[in-house]
Amino acid sequence: MNAFSRLLIxxxxxxxxxxxxxxxxxxxxxxxxxxxxxxxxxxRKSFPKNLKAGDKLLLAAGTTFWNKLELKNLRGTSEQPxxxxxxxxxxxxxxxxxxxxxKGFLNGISIIxxxxxxxxxxxxxxxxxxxxxWIEKKYQKNNKNKLPTMRIGVLLEAxxxxxxxxxxxxxxxxxxxxxxxxxxxxxxxxxxxxxxxESYGWGIRAFARNGGKFDGLVINNSTVTRVAHxxxxxxxxxxxxxxxxxxxxxxxxVGGPGMQMSGGESVHVYGNIVKNSGSTKDTRNWGxxxxxxxxxxxxxLIEYNKFLNANGPADSxxxxxxxxxxxxxxxxxxxxxxxxxxxxxxxxxYNNAYRYNVSINDGYRTKGINNAFQEGKTFWFSGFVGKxxxxxxxxxxxxxxxxxxxKEDILSKMAxxxxxxxxxxxxxxxxxxxxxxxxxxxxxRPEAKGINHIKNVNFxxxxxxxxxxxxxxxxxxxxxxxxxxxxxxNPGGTKLTDYIPLNKALVAxxxxxxxxxxxxxxxxFRALKVSHDILGTPIxxxxxxxxxxxxx
Numbered sequence: 001m002n003a004f005s006r007l008l009i010x011x012x013x014x015x016x017x018x019x020x021x022x023x024x025x026x027x028x029x030x031x032x033x034x035x036x037x038x039x040x041x042x043x044r045k046s047f048p049k050n051l052k053a054g055d056k057l058l059l060a061a062g063t064t065f066w067n068k069l070e071l072k073n074l075r076g077t078s079e080q081p082x083x084x085x086x087x088x089x090x091x092x093x094x095x096x097x098x099x100x101x102x103k104g105f106l107n108g109i110s111i112i113x114x115x116x117x118x119x120x121x122x123x124x125x126x127x128x129x130x131x132x133x134w135i136e137k138k139y140q141k142n143n144k145n146k147l148p149t150m151r152i153g154v155l156l157e158a159x160x161x162x163x164x165x166x167x168x169x170x171x172x173x174x175x176x177x178x179x180x181x182x183x184x185x186x187x188x189x190x191x192x193x194x195x196x197x198e199s200y201g202w203g204i205r206a207f208a209r210n211g212g213k214f215d216g217l218v219i220n221n222s223t224v225t226r227v228a229h230x231x232x233x234x235x236x237x238x239x240x241x242x243x244x245x246x247x248x249x250x251x252x253x254v255g256g257p258g259m260q261m262s263g264g265e266s267v268h269v270y271g272n273i274v275k276n277s278g279s280t281k282d283t284r285n286w287g288x289x290x291x292x293x294x295x296x297x298x299x300x301l302i303e304y305n306k307f308l309n310a311n312g313p314a315d316s317x318x319x320x321x322x323x324x325x326x327x328x329x330x331x332x333x334x335x336x337x338x339x340x341x342x343x344x345x346x347x348x349x350y351n352n353a354y355r356y357n358v359s360i361n362d363g364y365r366t367k368g369i370n371n372a373f374q375e376g377k378t379f380w381f382s383g384f385v386g387k388x389x390x391x392x393x394x395x396x397x398x399x400x401x402x403x404x405x406x407k408e409d410i411l412s413k414m415a416x417x418x419x420x421x422x423x424x425x426x427x428x429x430x431x432x433x434x435x436x437x438x439x440x441x442x443x444x445r446p447e448a449k450g451i452n453h454i455k456n457v458n459f460x461x462x463x464x465x466x467x468x469x470x471x472x473x474x475x476x477x478x479x480x481x482x483x484x485x486x487x488x489x490n491p492g493g494t495k496l497t498d499y500i501p502l503n504k505a506l507v508a509x510x511x512x513x514x515x516x517x518x519x520x521x522x523x524x525f526r527a528l529k530v531s532h533d534i535l536g537t538p539i540x541x542x543x544x545x546x547x548x549x550x551x552x
Contacts, residue, residue: 021054021080027089028065040087054080059122061086062093068105076116078166086121097173102126106135106148107155108174113212116166123173124153126201128181149199153177153227156205158212158240165215169204172222177201178284179228185283188371191313196256196286200229203254208236208263218245228284229256231277236263238296238324247271254278255285257315258307259292267300278311278339288312290340295322299525303332310338314374314442318362320344321352321394323385327525328352332534334496336360341377342404345394346443347385347419353398353524356534356547358499360492364410367442374442378404378412378432383419384443391441396422396456396520398528401511403499403546407492408433415441416474418454422520423476425459427511429486429501429546430469438471456518463506463545482506486546496535500548508551511543 025031025043037044043060047069051057053076059065069084076082088094100122102108108124111117131139131148139148153174158164179199190198203224208214213236224231231251234241240263248271251258258274261267269292278289291307293315294300307318318335321328323346330353335342341363343354365376379399383391397420406412412432454475463482464470470478484506490498501507514528532538533549544551 021052021056023056023058024048025058025060025087027060028063040089051082053077053082053116055082057082057084058087059085059098060089061098061121062089062096064099064101066101068102068107068110069100070110070112071114071117072110072112074114074117076166078116081116081118081166084117084119084122097121097123097171099123099125103129104132104135106131106139106151108153108177110155110157111167112157113160113162113164114167115164118168118170119172120170123175125176126151126153127176128178130179149179151177151179151201152205153202153224154204156207156214156217158208158214159210161211163213163215167214167216168218168220169222170220174203174222174224175226177203177227178282180284183283186285186287191287191371192373196229200255200286201227202229202233203227203231203251204233205230206234206241208240214241216243217241219249220245220247221249223250223252224254225250225252226282227254228282229286230254230260230289231257231274232259233257234261234264238263239265239298242266244268252276253281254289255282255287257289257291257293260294261297262295264294264297265299267297269300269302270304273306273308275306275308276311278316280311288314288316290315290320291318291335291338293320293322294325294328296324297328298325299327300329301526302328302330306334307338308336310340312339313370313372314340316340316365317344318342318359321346321349323347323349325352326350329355329524329526330357331355331530333357334360335362336494337364338362339365339376340374341380343399344377344380345382345397347383347391347393349394349397351396351520351522351524352394354402355398355400356530357402358496358534358547359402359404360494361405361407361410363406363413366411375413375439377415377439378406379414380441381416381420381423382441382443383417384441391417391419394420396517396522397424398514398517398524399423399425399428400514401427401543401545401547403429403548404431405488405491405499406432406434410434412436412469413439414471414474415439416454416476417441418475420454422456422517423459424514424517426461426514427543427545428462430462430464431486431488431491432465432469436469436471438473456520458515458517461512482510496548501546501550504550507545509542510545513542
C-alpha cells in the first residue's frame with residue numbers, strides 16, 4: 001500500500017469519527033426521557049450526560065428548566081467542541097434564551113474538569129431558598145460537616161491536575177442569584193470584612209485548584225445582574241488561568257465587585273460596562289466592591305470599558321490593581337462616580353500603567369461618613385501587601401495622559417506611600433474644582449512616619465487647575481507643573497466628548513514623549529508610545545495633554 005492510499009484511509013477514518021457527533025434536543029414540557037432526543041419532534045425531558053466531542057445539547061428556547069445543568073469531565077476538541085445552546089421549538093420564541101431556574105441548588109450551570117465546551121443563549125437564576133436538604137447532606141459529607149454558604153449562577157472548575165482548555169460562555173444572562181431569603185440584612189461588621197463571611201450568591205465564578213488550570217477562558221456578550229456578591233470572579237494560584245478574554249459584558253447592580261481575577265495571565269478585558277458594583281439595593285447584598293480589580297495577575301490589558309458608580313465603605317474604585325500584580329495596563333476607559341476613587345495601585349506591583357483614561361468625579365467617599373472606614377482618593381500609591389505585612393512598593397508605575405475631572409463639592413484626596421519606588425507621572429490633566437487634601441493610606445496600618453524610599457520618580461508636565469490641586473505635603477511633587485484651565489467642552493457631563501479641551505494653547509502638542517523610568521529596563525509589555533487617543537484620534541507629533549487629542 002502506497003503513502004497516498006494510507007492517507008486516504010486515514011482521512012476516511014478521521015471523517016468517520018467526526019460524523020459520530022450527536023445533536024440532543026431537550027424540552028421540559030413535551031420531552032420524554034424514553035425518547036432518544038435526537039430530533040426536535042421527539043426531545044428528551046432531562047439533560048443527557050456523557051456528551052462527546054462534537055455533540056450538541058440543544059435546549060428549547062423560551063422554556064424554563066427547574067433544575068441544574070452539570071457538565072463534568074467532558075472532552076471536546078478545538079475542531080469539535082461540545083456545544084450547549086438553544087433550538088427554536090416554535091416560531092414565537094426562536095430568538096429567546098432558555099431559562100434554568102436553580103433555586104435550591106448550589107449552582108445553576110457547572111462546567112467541571114472539562115475542555116472545549118461552549119455554552120450560549122441561556123438565562124440562569126437561583127433566588128433564595130437555601131439548598132435542598134439532600135444537597136446539604138451531601139455537601140456536609142464531602143466538606144467535614146460544614147454547611148454550604150455559596151450559590152453560583154455559573155460555576156467553572158478545574159479541580160484536578162490538568163490544563164482545561166477552550167471553555168467559552170456567550171450571551172448568558174445570570175440574574176437574581178441569592179443564597180438567603182429576602183429580608184436578610186448585612187451587618188456593618190460584615191461589610192467591613194475582607195470579602196464577606198456569610199452566605200452569598202455569585203454570578204459567574206471560576207476556580208483553578210489542586211493543580212488544575214484553565215487556558216483560553218472566554219466570557220463574552222453576557223449580562224450579570226442582581227447577585228449578592230461578585231458578578232464575574234476568577235480564582236486560582238498565580239498563572240493558573242491563562243489567555244482570558246472578558247468582552248462586551250454588562251455587570252449591573254451586584255452586591256460585590258463587578259469583575260475580579262486572581263492568578264490570571266495574558267488577559268484581555270474590553271468593551272464591558274460595569275455599573276453599580278457594591279450595590280445596596282437588596283439588603284442581602286454585601287454592599288462593597290470595585291468595578292474591577294486584579295490580584296496576583298500578570299500581563300493584562302484592560303481597555304474600552306466603563307466603570308460606573310462603585311459603592312462601599314472601603315475599596316470600591318472604578319478599577320484598582322491589588323497587590324502581587326505585574327504588567328497591568330489600564331487604558332482607554334471611562335471611570336465615573338466611583339466612591340473609592342480612580343488611580344489605586346497596591347504593593348508588590350511592578351510595571352503597571354494607567355494611561356489615556358477619563359475619570360469623572362471619582363473618589364467622593366469621606367472616611368467616617370455613611371460608615372466609610374477608608375477615604376476615597378483621586379490618586380493612591382499604596383504599599384499594602386496583606387494585613388500585618390510590611391508595606392512594599394508599588395514599583396515602576398506609569399501614569400500618563402489621563403484626564404481627571406472632580407466637581408467642586410468633592411474633596412479630592414491623594415496618598416503616596418513612602419515605600420513606592422519608580423514612577424512616571426506626566427501629561428495628565430488634574431481638573432479639580434474644589435479643595436484637595438493629602439491623606440494617609442488607610443490600609444489597616446496607615447503610615448504616619450518612616451523612611452522615605454521613593455526614588456526614581458519622574459513627575460513632570462501635568463496640568464493642574466490650581467496651584468493647590470496637588471497637596472504640597474505629598475512626598476512627590478511635579479517638577480514642572482502647568483497651572484491653567486483647559487476649558488472642557490461640557491464639564492460634569494457623562495460623555496467622553498464632554499472632556500475635549502477647548503484651550504488649545506494650553507494642551508495641543510504640549511505633552512512630553514514618555515520615557516522609561518530611571519533604572520527600569522523593561523517598561524510596559526505594550527509600547528510606552530501609543531498611536532491614538534481614547535477616541536481613536538491618531539497622535540501626530542508630540543502628544544497633547546490628557547486623554548483626548550485636539551491638535552490639528
